Amino acid sequence: MYKLSLIFLLFTLPLLPSTAYFAIPLWAWVSVGISILYALTLILAVEKEWNDGSSDE
Amino acid sequence: MNKALLDTQGTIFLIVYLVSLIGVGIVGLLRSKEKSMQDFYLGGAGFGVGILFLTMYATQYSGNSLIGFAGSAYRNGWFFLVSVTFMIAIVGGYMLYAPKLYLLSKKHRFITIGDYIRHRYEHRFLTNIIVTIGILALSNYMLTNLKAIGYILNYVTGGSIGFAEGIIAMAIIMVIYETLGGMRSVAWTDAIQGVLLLAGVLIIFTVIWIQYGSLASNEELLLQVKSDFFRTPLLEDKVRWLSILIMIFFGISVYPQAIQRIYAAKDTKTLKRSFQLMTVMPLLTTLPLIIIAIIGAAHFPDLDKASSEQIILLMLSKLTHIEGMSYVITLFIAAAVAAIMSTVDSAMLAIASLFTQDIYHQHNPDASQKKLTLIGKLFSWLLMAIMVYLAIHLPSTIWWLIQIKLEILCQIAPAVMLGVHFKNIRSTSILYGLLLGIGFTLVFLLSPLPNKPLGFHAGVLGLALNALFVYLHHKFFSQLKA
Numbered sequence: 134m135y136k137l138s139l140i141f142l143l144f145t146l147p148l149l150p151s152t153a154y155f156a157i158p159l160w161a162w163v164s165v166g167i168s169i170l171y172a173l174t175l176i177l178a179v180e181k182e183w184n185d186g187s188s189d190e
Numbered sequence: 191m192n193k194a195l196l197d198t199q200g201t202i203f204l205i206v207y208l209v210s211l212i213g214v215g216i217v218g219l220l221r222s223k224e225k226s227m228q229d230f231y232l233g234g235a236g237f238g239v240g241i242l243f244l245t246m247y248a249t250q251y252s253g254n255s256l257i258g259f260a261g262s263a264y265r266n267g268w269f270f271l272v273s274v275t276f277m278i279a280i281v282g283g284y285m286l287y288a289p290k291l292y293l294l295s296k297k298h299r300f301i302t303i304g305d306y307i308r309h310r311y312e313h314r315f316l317t318n319i320i321v322t323i324g325i326l327a328l329s330n331y332m333l334t335n336l337k338a339i340g341y342i343l344n345y346v347t348g349g350s351i352g353f354a355e356g357i358i359a360m361a362i363i364m365v366i367y368e369t370l371g372g373m374r375s376v377a378w379t380d381a382i383q384g385v386l387l388l389a390g391v392l393i394i395f396t397v398i399w400i401q402y403g404s405l406a407s408n409e410e411l412l413l414q415v416k417s418d419f420f421r422t423p424l425l426e427d428k429v430r431w432l433s434i435l436i437m438i439f440f441g442i443s444v445y446p447q448a449i450q451r452i453y454a455a456k457d458t459k460t461l462k463r464s465f466q467l468m469t470v471m472p473l474l475t476t477l478p479l480i481i482i483a484i485i486g487a488a489h490f491p492d493l494d495k496a497s498s499e500q501i502i503l504l505m506l507s508k509l510t511h512i513e514g515m516s517y518v519i520t521l522f523i524a525a526a527v528a529a530i531m532s533t534v535d536s537a538m539l540a541i542a543s544l545f546t547q548d549i550y551h552q553h554n555p556d557a558s559q560k561k562l563t564l565i566g567k568l569f570s571w572l573l574m575a576i577m578v579y580l581a582i583h584l585p586s587t588i589w590w591l592i593q594i595k596l597e598i599l600c601q602i603a604p605a606v607m608l609g610v611h612f613k614n615i616r617s618t619s620i621l622y623g624l625l626l627g628i629g630f631t632l633v634f635l636l637s638p639l640p641n642k643p644l645g646f647h648a649g650v651l652g653l654a655l656n657a658l659f660v661y662l663h664h665k666f667f668s669q670l671k672a
Contacts, residue, residue: 138282142439145275146431147423156409156484158420161268165477168275172469175281179465183289183458 134178141171194348195507200520201347207524208360211367211531214378218371226559230372230566231301231543232454237377243464245377246451247471248384248532250280250442252335256387256529257342259476261499263483267419270480272431276438277472281465283443283603288452290610292461295453302540303446303606304548310609311617314552319624320602321548324446328537328544329577330595335537336361336581339530345500346523354582360527364535365574368542369567373454376535383528388475390525394502395478397518398485401509405481408488415491419484429645436650440607441600447540449606538577542570597635597649601627604657612664619663627656 145167151158196204223229237245263270291306300306304321311317336357343356351359367375402408413420423431442448455461479502486501493501506522509515546566551557557565605620627649634648635641641648 135282135285142275142279142282142435143432145272145435146428147269148428151420151422153409153413153420156405156412158268158422160423161271164271165274168271168278169473171275171282172278172473175278175285175469176466178285179281179462179469183462 134174135182138171138174138178141167141174145171194350195346195503195519196523197516197520200516200523203520204524204527208363208527211363211379211382212370214382215367215370215375218367218375218378221374222371224559225563227301227543227547227562227566228299230563231539231547232450233373233377235296235454236456237451237454237460238456239460239463239467241377241381242451242455242460243467244384245380245454245532245536246448246464246468248380248387248529249447249451249536250277250468251384251387251471251475251529252331252533255476256391256479256526257338257499257502259479260483260486260502261495263480264487264493264498264501265495267416267484267487268480269423269427269431270483271477272434274472274476274480276435276442277476278469279435279439280442281469283439284448284452284465286443287607287610288461288465289458291449291606292452292455292458294610300453301450302543302547303444303449304544306449307605307609308548311605311620313617313621316605316617316621316624317548319621320605321544323598323602323628325541325544327595327599328446328541331537332534332541332577333581333584335530335534336577339527339534340581342523342526342530345503357578357581360531360534361574361578364531364538365571368535368539369570372563373450373539376539377454379535380532383532386521386528387525387532388471390521390528391475391478394506394518394522394525395482397509397515398482398502398505401512402485402489402505405485408485411488412484416484416487419487426645430642433642433646433650436653437596437600437647440603440653441596441649444599444603444606445540446544447536450540450543538570538573541573542566545569545573597631597647597652598628600649600653601631601656603653604660608657608660614668615660615664616667619660619667622663623656623660626659627652630655 145164147160147164149160149163151160154162223234228235259270259273262273294300294306294309298305298309300309302321303324304317307320308317339360340353340357343351343360344353367379452461455464482505483501486505490501490504497504502522506515506519510519543566546562546569550565551562601624604623608615609620631649631652633639634643643651
């Protein structure tokens with residue numbers, strides 16, 4: 134899940150054109166949408182993949 | 191000078207709020223369990239979700255988030271949506287080291303980032319460099335926020351409170367409640383400040399959306415006066431976006447005051463819930479601020495850089511004919527002051543703990559916990575006095591020097607993040623990588639060379655070089671040993 138979140142993070146980059154929908158460019162809609170997905174996967178990663186095995190001693 | 195934005199009622203509210211913070215400091219003092227560093231600087235390391243989340247939130251969202259983010263969004267348009275993503279990404283950065291570091295901190299009773307570095311690498315020079323970088327980065331945070339609070343109080347009172355007077359008054363309040371109850375007082379006041387900040391942003395967003403119209407209803411105006419907000423992003427914009435994400439991901443997530451809050455959690459579940467809540471906050475705080483600023487850009491398109499920082503205040507001040515608006519303005523000012531104070535007090539507490547634990551205690555290993563706590567409190571007063579002096583007198587010509595803090599701070603990420611996962615990494619690999627990363631970054635920032643080589647921040651390329659060197663050095667010596 135954490136690795137998936139990093140892919141989402143990368144895809145928040147403004148990659149699409151700027152055609153405006155409701156005063157927001159297309160790339161911005163997509164960027165916000167993927168940021169929300171990124172946040173959701175991070176929440177799941179915190180819940181499921183909290184790896185606290187100590188490397189100490 | 192502009193007309194005062196705070197009326198008598200607003201001024202009284204602000205004074206009551208500020209005095210109540212000292213009351214919280216007194217309660218923090220009464221609730222302290224022992225005169226120890228652990229109790230003073232980590233609040234006994236027993237914070238539950240409510241307080242831990244709010245202190246993380248209020249600390250991470252500084253005055254810059256409320257004032258500076260709106261100004262940046264006004265100037266950069268939709269590109270500044272990168273701030274929503276990078277505020278979420280900070281939690282991604284925590285996830286790389288916090289689960290393991292938290293357990294280590296409980297086992298070895300860490301108080302500062304220096305405690306962990308000393309324990310993990312047993313290398314005095316490396317520890318000293320990382321502690322020094324931490325202190326410098328936090329000092330920058332204190333300075334910029336103290337300056338901001340001086341400007342805000344001066345502006346909203348129409349000059350009744352001078353720039354220097356505002357800074358001094360706020361500094362005295364903060365240092366009083368911080369030295370009374372330490373982390374307990376700071377976290378509790380942060381909780382109040384966090385609630386004020388969130389309520390302030392959401393209420394102001396609603397008011398502006400109703401009064402100035404939605405984004406859609408401002409579309410034609412925006413396309414007309416801010417057509418540059420709608421240009422298709424170029425390759426250099428994409429590189430800049432990526433560079434900002436990397437720098438914040440590795441830089442802000444290793445801030446010493448953030449690490450101190452990780453240590454202060456009551457248990458793992460508390461920390462997990464706090465991080466999960468932090469993930470949502472950029473959508474409720476940063477995103478509304480960007481939308482407000484973009485609506486503002488449609489209505490006030492020709493502001494210069496300094497004026498654009500006050501875009502929200504400007505928009506609110508044009509609505510004073512509406513009944514009840516004075517309350518909204520007061521709320522915004524209180525939220526801005528709260529955001530700044532919560533950042534300054536946390537930075538001050540973290541610097542004082544770094545000085546006491548990682549510098550004074552190392553030279554005076556036999557000092558009692560009571561004496562160390564007292565030294566920390568005295569240092570806080572001295573530190574605040576120095577910071578106030580610098581905030582008032584530092585010439586703006588050297589401001590650029592302290593703007594580079596994040597590019598240097600992110601160089602300590604390998605020491606923190608790799609250290610918890612790979613127990614065979616040598617201290618020398620980390621040290622040489624760190625020095626190489628800092629050296630590379632400074633060469634680009636302090637010389638006539640471009641400070642964004644290939645479009646990336648020099649600190650980001652320095653970090654890549656730093657991590658690559660750590661890997662190669664580690665591999666080389668591992669094979670030599672084999």
